[in-house]
Amino acid sequence: MLGNKEDNIMPTIHAHSLPCGFTEDLLIAETLAETTPALSQQVAAHLASCASCRTLVERYRGLQTHLHTLAATDNAQRGLPQARQRLDAQLALHTRPRLQVEIWHSPVGDLRIGRTAKGVALVEFVRPDEQTVVPTQRWNEFTLENGGLEVQTLIGQLEGYFDGQTQDLAWHVDDVFMRSDFQRTVLHATAEVPYGTVVTYQAIADTIGQSKAVRAVAQALRHNPVPIHIPCHRVIGSDGALTGYAGNLVDIKKKILELEGIPVVATDKGLAIARGQMYIGWRRDRYFCLPRCTTLKEQSAGDRAFIASRTRAEAMGYRPCDVCHPDLQLFS
Amino acid sequence: MxxxxxxxxxxxxxxxxxxxxxxxxxxxxxxxxxxxxxxxxxxxxxxxxxxxxxxxxxxxxxxxxxxxxxxxxxxxxxxxxxxxxxxxxxGKRADDEIPEPKDNADTEGLMISRDIARTLQTAIAALPFHQRVAFTQRQFEGLEYATIATHLGCSQESARAHVYQALRKLRLVLDGTDAREQRG
Missing domain, CATH: 1.10.1740.10 (RNA polymerase sigma factor, region 2, helix turn helix motif)
Known part of the structure; x- marks a missing residue:
């Protein structure tokens, strides 16, 4: 006998009215013993007076007999042992690499640090509302592990960076979470921008030989899977505006830039670097100028790097400009 | 490791x-x-x-x-x-295997002719996808409509309707009668 749950399904079956006005689905339900007692009585009453429906029920009973026989004569497990053997052989080949993950409460908010045997794969800002969400799809290819000594080492190095002790993390990167070859190219170029220096999105686009792809460059940087180590925070708008960081985290971009000695000011268009207080380095010709140098217009804007201090410019191997003599003057 | x-x-x-x-x-x-x-x-x-x-x-x-x-x-x-x-x-593919009726004591009383088996197999294969899944799972696996519904992502009522539709079509095929004539 069927439960109550199925009782209230039956009245909704009303398709396929027969010439006699009765419902064919009720006859099917009767042969399958899926009716309620009340409906069963109704069917019985109808069958008593309708010969064509009696024939129909007989046909359905006959069909059931054939189907039962079909099921009984067909071995539904034939071929399974071989299928399982093949599967086991395949599974043995599919060993997923390890991904060690740990959340670190950094000075700029929670960061999810992840590494594989190949290198650092992930430095992710964990948004407050995201704490409980387990990132799924992208991680399916990995065997997840919580923390581990290697991740602790990475965190120690990041602590050094935020203390101002370490300027170069010198990590190996696993590019597994990068989305395209274009993004890899962009991030590769960005990785070359030194500590305490900023360049524009245009400059990166020029570097990779795709001067018109400025917005694509910005998108590629927005989805940088290894921020801080690959310094997308050192890339800004052509007008000096910080624009964005990992979506809407521009305040974090400000903090990190200030940590590297880059002056950031609030303008009416939002946060921007204080270009008037920074040296301008010419990346191709390897020399640097004061921001008021008369030679600035002679060079392409995309070639500029903004450098926080003279020491840094000199450490990068830039020589002082012959015209404005940044080595002989100090910023006030 | x-x-x-x-x-x-x-x-x-x-x-x-x-x-x-x-x-x-x-x-x-x-x-x-x-x-x-x-x-x-x-x-x-x-x-x-x-x-x-x-x-x-x-x-x-x-x-x-x-x-x-x-x-x-x-x-x-x-x-x-x-x-x-x-x-x-x-339904005319050479590798469509129709199970051979077994000639042994277990199924002797349930003998089914090869023609009927072939007709039914072909008709089942020709069912629309949802009807075919629901019917196979109900008829051959004996699954509850509720379970079939979760498999197909539909309601219990729809799962049942799929099975009934399938049975109706199989019955018509077995009758060797065109569906339209039946209704008319």
Whole structure:
């Protein structure tokens, strides 16, 4: 006998009215013993007076007999042992690499640090509302592990960076979470921008030989899977505006830039670097100028790097400009 | 390393636990061992990739069946496409295995002629996808409508309606009568 749950399904079956006005689905339900007692009585009453429906029920009973026989004569497990053997052989080949993950409460908010045997794969800002969400799809290819000594080492190095002790993390990167070859190219170029220096999105686009792809460059940087180590925070708008960081985290971009000695000011268009207080380095010709140098217009804007201090410019191997003599003057 | 081995064992246990249900469905559905074995492999390899992301309280059997059903859907689509290209009549493929009736004591009373078996198999294969899945699972696996509904992502009522539609079509095929004449 069927439960109550199925009782209230039956009245909704009303398709396929027969010439006699009765419902064919009720006859099917009767042969399958899926009716309620009340409906069963109704069917019985109808069958008593309708010969064509009696024939129909007989046909359905006959069909059931054939189907039962079909099921009984067909071995539904034939071929399974071989299928399982093949599967086991395949599974043995599919060993997923390890991904060690740990959340670190950094000075700029929670960061999810992840590494594989190949290198650092992930430095992710964990948004407050995201704490409980387990990132799924992208991680399916990995065997997840919580923390581990290697991740602790990475965190120690990041602590050094935020203390101002370490300027170069010198990590190996696993590019597994990068989305395209274009993004890899962009991030590769960005990785070359030194500590305490900023360049524009245009400059990166020029570097990779795709001067018109400025917005694509910005998108590629927005989805940088290894921020801080690959310094997308050192890339800004052509007008000096910080624009964005990992979506809407521009305040974090400000903090990190200030940590590297880059002056950031609030303008009416939002946060921007204080270009008037920074040296301008010419990346191709390897020399640097004061921001008021008369030679600035002679060079392409995309070639500029903004450098926080003279020491840094000199450490990068830039020589002082012959015209404005940044080595002989100090910023006030 | 130990963790990976442990994980592999966990998945192997899942395969062992559910392989019969999944394989039976695939064999009933495709009607031939070769395709059933291929789809069996695909189902569990796909499951293996996604397993890490499966919530701990998930219904693993239903999840596996949904993967298998999705794969059979692609399978049907690909076969139909292939048929169109090859202009091959439906149900006349040489590798469509129709099970040989067994001539032994167990089934002696249940003998079914090869013609009827072939007619029914062909008719089942010609059913629309949802009807075919629902019918196979109800008739041959004896699953509850509620379970079939979770597999197909539809309501219990729809699951039942699919089965009834399928039975109606099979009955009409067996009658050898055109559906329109029946209704008229």
């Amino acid at each position: 130990a963790q990976q081995q442990e994980e592999r064992q966990v998945f192997a246990d899942i395969v062992t636990l559910h392989q019969h249900v999944v394989y039976r469905y695939l064999l009933r559905f495709t009607g031939n061992v070769h395709d059933a074995q291929d789809l069996f492999q695909d189902t569990f390899l796909r499951a293996h990739r996604a397993y890490a992301a499966l919530p701990a309280d998930a219904d693993v059997c239903a999840w596996l069946m949904r993967i298998a059903i999705n794969l059979t859907k692609n399978y049907i689509r690909d076969r139909q496409r292939r048929r169109r290209v090859m202009l091959e009549p439906v």
